[in-house]
Amino acid sequence: MDTTLIFYPLDLSYRLINNKPEFWLFGKTSDKRSICVVDRTYRPYFLIKKGEEFLIDELVRVRIRTGEYIHYVVDIEKIRKDYMGEKIEFIKIYVNLFGAIRTISEAAKKKGLHVFEHDIRTTKKYLLDKNINFFSGYRVIGRKIKRDIKTDLVLEKISMEKTDAKEFEPVILAVNFITLYSFGRKNNSMAAFNLVSKDYNKLFSFLKKDVDSEYDLFIKFKEILEKIRPDIIVGYDSDKFLNHMNKRALFYGLSLNLGLDNSRVRYNKVLKRAKITGIVHLDLKKMINQTFLIVLKQKGYDINFLNSKLSTPPKLGCFVHDKKKLESIFEKSSSDTRVIYELAEEIWPELMNFSSFASNDVYDLSRNSTNSVIETLLMGTAKKENIVIFNKPERIEVSKRYEKKDDPVKKKANPGIYYNTNIIFLDEVYPDYIFKNNLSYETLDCKCCHGRKLAEIFSTCNTNKGLFVKLIEYINRDSVIFKFLKKCFFRYLNYPYARWYSQEVVDMLQDKISIDLIENIKKIIYWDQEIIVSKSAIKDVFVHENASALFLKNSKKYAILTDELIIKNIRKKYYAKFIYEAQTRIIRMILTQKNKIDILKYARECIRLIFEHTLSVSELVINMRLYKNVRDYETDSPLVSAARIMNKKGYVIGKGDEVSYVIVKGAKRLSRRVRLADEVVKKDYDSDYYIEKQLVPAIIPFLKLIGYDQIDLFQGKKQVRLDEFV
Structure with missing residues (x-):
């Protein structure tokens, strides 16, 4: 008998069951039960630009053995997609296994065929194709099946559609770990852990006799997780500590199967990421240093304060027997864990919106670079608009792109201090220029129309909107996502590893801004790809007024004071905390026109x-x-x-x-x-x-x-x- 219910997807993984690929969507039902929805209908594929028919026939007959598996083509389908602004016919090549995408596409390239969408990560491709938004409500119809996993319910999907279900309210669990080191030991013991949830706040340690040993500490951790059943686990530097805990458990022969599929914590040694299947794991240290830095700033958080407040948990050593010191460390851990929990609750809505819009999971988004997130947003927009996703550039192409990179400074500043200036942050105006002038890789010198002449070399399409414009159109301009896009989009276009790298669009943006500012060129003190510092206001462009700026001999080294202090290319990595603070205070004193003698006295x-x-x-x-x-x-x-x-x-x-x-x-x-x-x-x-x-x-x-x-x-x-x- 078929079962119908509402559920919220939280995490995704895939398996090979009897040589058939299955996607497992873990989530919570509307009545708070854990569920795994199994999708057996998705078929792995890549695209080939239509070419010689006999080459396609040869590819269909290819058989490639890889280990115990044989990779081959199972079906082909003719489709039409947008490519460089035109509707082009492609061949969709379906293969038997996900691993076959790489081997069969390589065989296709050797035959001279043009291959696309073969280098997208499996789970990301599934989410894009199915347009699944994590943490949104879905009505799923399926039949109950058995799998050896921890969820209350397992359904094989028959159909699934998005609904207007009420907003998902996750169970968040903040974690913090403390390790115990001994001289000469490479694998330090776990001494304690702290857990904070909505109605839960406890620290456990064998040093406090809460449990008898480190082994019992791991058992206790697993028991509490299964009792609280969190949707999200959040910590600071928790990627590192979850991996360490996993290693220590294995040292005792204990399989710490925290995943809802009964798997251990999976650790990616290259990216240094720890994943728990079925539970969203967030590492605030990665978030503060990556994409969501912008989200945190928008929420009013002082990032330097957070980094100092949420220091990496200590490793206990010679003061293990110092009860006062031990209690002090445990109190600090409890305080940090509470801060981690409150921060996660505060920023959760923005994380959910980001994930939903990008059709990607929070686990990846919270750890990815800004360029990776922009690319994910573009990939989602391309799928919605039936546009072919560009391939990642080859190494040779990346090298060529680096060679093309120009000096970002358009006008150098003379060393000195400038008061009462006007600052234009170009990242705030680039998206508007792109939108207003329909700037995108496929709209330059288009074939469907002559275009509007904006510069001597380039013109843009009057008929069809480009991919970059469509992305900007999709986003609510009052959202944090749009503020993020404004901050990062131009840098992405100029990033040599980007799928949609476009030096032409970058040049055209610069040319268009130059045309608009030509009559004000004498007013401009400094100009690079990020900012313009001007002596007076510039017509029709939003400026930050009454700002102060200073430039050193190398004009790429500067500091600007508007609503916040921005320091560029000045600080050295090896400066101590006090040196950073002294340098920052002196810069601020200069830019706020403090008495020169007072500045010298402070120094x-x-x-x-x-x-x-x-x-x-x-x-x-x-x-x-x-x-x-x-x-x-x-x-x-x-x-x-x-x-x-x-x-x-x-x-x-x-x-x-x-x-x-x-x-x-x-x-x-x-x-x-x-x-x-x-x-x-x-x-x-x-x-x-x-x-x-x-x-x-x-x-x-x-x-x-x-x-x-x-x-x-x-x-x-x-x-x-x-x-x-x-």
């Missing part, structure tokens, strides 16, 4: 604080990221030395991880004077290094703009000995 006060060891060690910690594995670094830099120390102490440190260290006094070379913060007290840090190599280089270029140099900074003396200054 001298910063020197005094460092020299007299008044600052806490935490303010002088240097945080840097490893871009290679430690063994792959040829030079013995402070970063590499710190990473090696951390590895010896039991931290598992590798490519992509953040390393924190302090420079201490001594006669040895710099890399030999690296220490971890918890090994250093105030009197140990090297004040000479932090003044001479960090503070002075960070602030002296800005002091020079207001007429001071290094001699003024050190009270009229040459910097020979710092103790003479103090």
Whole structure:
């Protein structure tokens, strides 16, 4: 007997069952039961631009063995799709397995056939083709079947259609982990975990005797998850810690099958992502550093505050038996977990809207780069408009695109400070220019009409709207998605790895803006692909008035103060927290026209604080990221030395991880004077290094703009000995 119900899809995976592909849509029903909807109807495919018929016939007869499977074509279908602004006939090649898309399409390319839509990830392609929006309500008709999974219900899909069901309210569970390291151990124990949900807030640790051992801690974690049954698990740096917990469980021979399909946490070593099948997993650390940075800013969050507030959970070491220290760490963990939960609840509606519009899951969207998200939005629009999705560029093509990249600076600024200026943020006007002038890759010099002449080289179509214009049309202009699009769309068009890379559209945008601004060119102080700084207002263009700007000798290094302070290409990665703060404050003081003497006094006060060891060690910690594995670094830099120390102490440190260290006094070379913060007290840090190599280089270029140099900074003396200054 068929079953009909309303459900909300949350996650997607696929399986091969008896050599037949199946898609599993995990979700919740309207009455809060967990469900898995199985779709056996979808057939893997790719497209071939219609060419020589005999080549297609040859392809149909191809058989390719890969391991235990044989890949082959099962069917073909003639279809028409938009390609470069024209309706073109394509052959849809259906294959027996998803893996066959790659092998059969490669065979087609070797025969000289033009292949499309063969390089789209399987689950993404399914979602685009079926136009499935996560967290939206669907009426599904299906028959009950059996699968060895944890959901309350499993249905084989007969039909599925979107409904106007009420908005989905997810069960959110925030998690935080604390590890215990021992000297020389590479696989640190899990010491505690903290869980916060709507009506739940508890910390468990074998150090507090909540459980007897680390093994029991894992059992407890699994039990609570099965009791709360969260739709979303959210943490900070939780990709890393879920993977670590999985490894520790395996150490005890325990299969920590948290997934609703009874699978363990799946970890992608390349992308460093942890996935739990059937449950949406969000890592706030990735979100703060990726796409949803814009969403968080729109919600009024101070990103620097969040990063400092939600620090990576500590690793307990020598103070395990210090009860006060232990309680302090546990309290901090509970506080952090509560912040994580509240933040997830606050931004959830925007995440849901993003996911729904892009026909993609939040798990990917929250971790992807801005360019990847823009591309996903374009792919969704292309599917809706029956437009062929472009292929990813080959390496040779990417290299050519990099060679074409122009200097982004159109007009350089003279070094100095400029008050009462007008700022145009070009990312705010690019989408309007694209929309107003129908700018898209297929509308330039189109065949269907002569077009409107906008520049000497290019013209655009008067008849059909381009893909870029259609995407902008789809989006509500008051939404965070549109604000995101405004911020990132131009950069995507100029991104060499983009499917829809379009140097022609980029050039035309620049040309069109140049035409509009030509009469104001003498007013312009600085102009690049992101901003224009002008002495006075520019007609018919929205400007931020009464702004301040400063430019160093290299005019690509600048700072602008409007509603917020924007600093470009100035900060060094190896600056300590206090140095960043001092540099930022001096820039802000200059741009807000503070008294020059007060600025100099503040700079001298910063020197005094460092020299007299008044600052806490935490303010002088240097945080840097490893871009290679430690063994792959040829030079013995402070970063590499710190990473090696951390590895010896039991931290598992590798490519992509953040390393924190302090420079201490001594006669040895710099890399030999690296220490971890918890090994250093105030009197140990090297004040000479932090003044001479960090503070002075960070602030002296800005002091020079207001007429001071290094001699003024050190009270009229040459910097020979710092103790003479103090």
